[in-house]
Amino acid sequence: MKIFSVEQIQNWDAFTINKEGILSINLMERAAVACFDWIVQSFDESYCFKIFCGKGNNGGDGLALARLLNSIKYQVSVFIPHNNKPGSPDFEENLKKLKKTSVHISVLQNENSFPSISEKDIIIDALFGTGLNKPVKGFYKEIIGYINANSNDTIAIDVPSGLYVDKSTITENEDVSIIKADYTLTFQNQKLAFLVAENEPYTGKVVFFDIELSKDYEASTPTPFEYIDDSMIKGIYQPRKNFVNKGNYGYASLLCGSYGMMGAAVLSSLACLRSGAGKLTSVVCEAGYGIMQTAVPEAMCMVSGEKHIGNFDDFQHFDVVGIGPGIGKFKSHVKLLENLFKSFKRPIVIDADALNILSENEELYSSIPVDTIITPHPKEFERLFGKSTSDFDTIDKAIETAKEFRIYIVLKGHHTLIATPDGKGYFNSTGNPGMATAGAGDVLTGIITGLLAQKYSPLQSCLLGVYLHGLAGDIAAEGLSQEALIAKDIVENLGNAFKEIQET
Ligand SMILES: NC(=O)C1=CN([C@@H]2O[C@H](COP(=O)(O)OP(=O)(O)OC[C@H]3O[C@@H](n4cnc5c(N)ncnc54)[C@H](O)[C@@H]3O)[C@@H](O)[C@H]2O)[C@@H](O)CC1
Numbered sequence: 174m175k176i177f178s179v180e181q182i183q184n185w186d187a188f189t190i191n192k193e194g195i196l197s198i199n200l201m202e203r204a205a206v207a208c209f210d211w212i213v214q215s216f217d218e219s220y221c222f223k224i225f226c227g228k229g230n231n232g233g234d235g236l237a238l239a240r241l242l243n244s245i246k247y248q249v250s251v252f253i254p255h256n257n258k259p260g261s262p263d264f265e266e267n268l269k270k271l272k273k274t275s276v277h278i279s280v281l282q283n284e285n286s287f288p289s290i291s292e293k294d295i296i297i298d299a300l301f302g303t304g305l306n307k308p309v310k311g312f313y314k315e316i317i318g319y320i321n322a323n324s325n326d327t328i329a330i331d332v333p334s335g336l337y338v339d340k341s342t343i344t345e346n347e348d349v350s351i352i353k354a355d356y357t358l359t360f361q362n363q364k365l366a367f368l369v370a371e372n373e374p375y376t377g378k379v380v381f382f383d384i385e386l387s388k389d390y391e392a393s394t395p396t397p398f399e400y401i402d403d404s405m406i407k408g409i410y411q412p413r414k415n416f417v418n419k420g421n422y423g424y425a426s427l428l429c430g431s432y433g434m435m436g437a438a439v440l441s442s443l444a445c446l447r448s449g450a451g452k453l454t455s456v457v458c459e460a461g462y463g464i465m466q467t468a469v470p471e472a473m474c475m476v477s478g479e480k481h482i483g484n485f486d487d488f489q490h491f492d493v494v495g496i497g498p499g500i501g502k503f504k505s506h507v508k509l510l511e512n513l514f515k516s517f518k519r520p521i522v523i524d525a526d527a528l529n530i531l532s533e534n535e536e537l538y539s540s541i542p543v544d545t546i547i548t549p550h551p552k553e554f555e556r557l558f559g560k561s562t563s564d565f566d567t568i569d570k571a572i573e574t575a576k577e578f579r580i581y582i583v584l585k586g587h588h589t590l591i592a593t594p595d596g597k598g599y600f601n602s603t604g605n606p607g608m609a610t611a612g613a614g615d616v617l618t619g620i621i622t623g624l625l626a627q628k629y630s631p632l633q634s635c636l637l638g639v640y641l642h643g644l645a646g647d648i649a650a651e652g653l654s655q656e657a658l659i660a661k662d663i664v665e666n667l668g669n670a671f672k673e674i675q676e677t
Pocket residue numbers: 186187197200201202204227228229230231232234261300301302303304305306307308309310313330331332360
């Protein structure tokens with residue numbers, strides 16, 4: 174699914190109106206009906222709705238929604254902040270229609286005219302949507318403050334008012350004014366603002382409504398950002414053929430583990446095999462040999478070093494090398510990375526301590542082979558590429574860095590970002606906070622390494638890898654709860670995740 178900028182969203186509306194020969198007010202009605210249907214499913218007639226409407230089309234949605242709710246006898250009142258300018262044409266049209274109903278409409282002149290809010294009131298925020306063009310100040314700020322001070326459920330239409338959709342709203346020095354919604358009912362596609370941690374306090378649960386904007390526009394409009402959905406994954410996943418043997422699915426290797434951290438080696442190795450790699454050699458230290466052979470008998474083992482991996486340069490057998498889970502930070506690992514970068518001409522995945530070693534040896538950055546995949550969590554990313562001023566700055570930085578070094582950066586998080594060498598960013602749609610548990614990242618390294626071994630391209634391996642990893646985590650959390658989920662459960666549910674994508 175494509176993630177569009179505000180300008181593109183506006184063009185998409187206009188394109189749909191032209192192409193379908195409909196009026197913009199019909200599109201507004203579609204949006205309002207979608208919100209209405211959801212509200213009717215979610216709240217019974219004992220609730221009253223207080224709808225705050227700006228004078229743009231977001232406010233127009235609010236007015237149309239007020240009329241629809243009133244038509245089936247919900248109690249509704251509408252509040253429009255005083256403003257001398259006329260509303261948008263569709264706002265005015267909907268206001269005319271609303272005036273013919275029994276809905277009470279008040280103009281808010283100052284804070285004395287703010288309505289009292291009682292227990293059964295639901296607040297609907299239709300002040301500003303995608304048309305926000307400057308930070309909220311003055312009387313609007315007071316209204317937003319008033320709404321936020323209430324503990325009643327607040328439903329934002331399209332976007333919590335005050336939040337920019339495609340850039341950062343949070344500034345270090347200023348006190349921002351944004352609705353803190355419990356639900357955001359948004360139209361059509363995912364929006365960049367909903368994918369970053371800094372906006373979590375404002376969006377609440379985001380619900381998407383298909384208002385049937387033109388598919389042609391979506392298909393033909395390029396955008397730097399996409400949301401990884403099941404249709405994208407279906408296009409990548411390759412079912413196994415019948416006349417095959419293990420040689421067809423590649424020879425993976427993982428350089429992993431050290432004394433005290435063999436769990437990371439076991440988890441990444443199991444995940445690599447469970448993702449379908451033909452065969453795997455885990456390169457481990459002597460102290461970990463017995464553990465690996467017992468915990469993952471399906472993997473072959475090579476030994477290097479005593480308590481941590483020592484010198485190793487026997488890479489030529491492998492189709493892909495994954496390095497990092499549990500290897501610890503040792504001086505000799507600098508040489509290990511140097512050797513790997515120099516001698517191995519096939520895909521490489523770098524994670525965990527291997528990234529920390531890189532970050533302390535910046536002279537190695539320029540020798541990272543093209544198309545390498547690195548999988549930092551936010552702290553590792555910061556160690557590698559420095560601090561960011563906002564989550565949007567981090568996104569830009571990831572994309573610029575991926576372009577500069579021609580590598581893939583899998584920046585792990587709630588919506589993991591894959592930044593590509595050609596300047597695109599893909600956000601993951603699967604996964605849950607139960608996966609914030611030790612070892613979950615090691616599992617991801619194993620999966621991506623295993624997919625690369627099977628000849629998925631680096632981009633496909635990243636996309637399919639993060640999606641499967643998150644989906645396995647979601648299936649595990651469904652059975653176990655997020656709290657009880659541990660990394661092993663992600664591995665154990667990889668099979669169910671594969672089954673789910675085979676079925677969709
Ligand atoms: N264009 C369409 O056909 C559709 C639009 N829809 C709705 O329309 C919204 C976008 O509508 P608009 O483009 O009219 O924009 P908005 O309704 O989001 O807001 C624009 C209005 O607010 C003013 N404004 C912006 N920032 C302000 C600030 N900080 N302080 C004070 N005033 C400010 C602008 O001058 C303008 O009058 C969407 O979010 C969605 O809710 C939906 O009805 C679906 C169809």
